[in-house]
Amino acid sequence: MKNSTRRAFLSRVTVGLTGAIAAIVGLPILGYLLAPLFQVPSDDLVKVGLVTDFPLGKTKLVSIRDPSPLPWAGQTAETALWVRRRQADGPQMFQVFNVNCTHLGCPINWQAEAKIFLCPCHGGVFYEDGTVAGGPPPRPLYEREWAVRAGDLLVRQAALPNPKQG
Numbered sequence: 001m002k003n004s005t006r007r008a009f010l011s012r013v014t015v016g017l018t019g020a021i022a023a024i025v026g027l028p029i030l031g032y033l034l035a036p037l038f039q040v041p042s043d044d045l046v047k048v049g050l051v052t053d054f055p056l057g058k059t060k061l062v063s064i065r066d067p068s069p070l071p072w073a074g075q076t077a078e079t080a081l082w083v084r085r086r087q088a089d090g091p092q093m094f095q096v097f098n099v100n101c102t103h104l105g106c107p108i109n110w111q112a113e114a115k116i117f118l119c120p121c122h123g124g125v126f127y128e129d130g131t132v133a134g135g136p137p138p139r140p141l142y143e144r145e146w147a148v149r150a151g152d153l154l155v156r157q158a159a160l161p162n163p164k165q166g
């Protein structure tokens, strides 16, 4: 192979590899920048169960689909809420909490005997009303707006709050 032919071949290989690397690095960045254009509107009330599914004085976990998942979010769009039935009826009947800790977002667990939420990540503790009992969480649990219609408990969808933004 002549020198000039070899040089031309290596130049083409270099250009091709540079293009491939640019695509590998650039496509995720492009996807991140364009993602807001593909988000699903998320201000609806969604049914999470019948009012009778939630006994008075109990706190129960319900599944819900993330309100603003990207079309390709798949399994990662599935999340959960803690529903606390605190009164038989009226405007104080329920409290609905995001499942995520307000420190760094780990899913919290309800301890029915102690009536507290525990975060397994760094030991955050919340009282049953969502206020902070101890540990690193900087604020109470995030609450969701809810409504009762025709015996159904509906919860307002909301994007996952960013703990850094309060």
Ligand code: FES
Pocket: 101, 102, 103, 104, 105, 106, 119, 120, 121, 122, 123, 124, 135, 136, 137
């Ligand atoms: S994420 Fe819950 S205490 Fe850190």
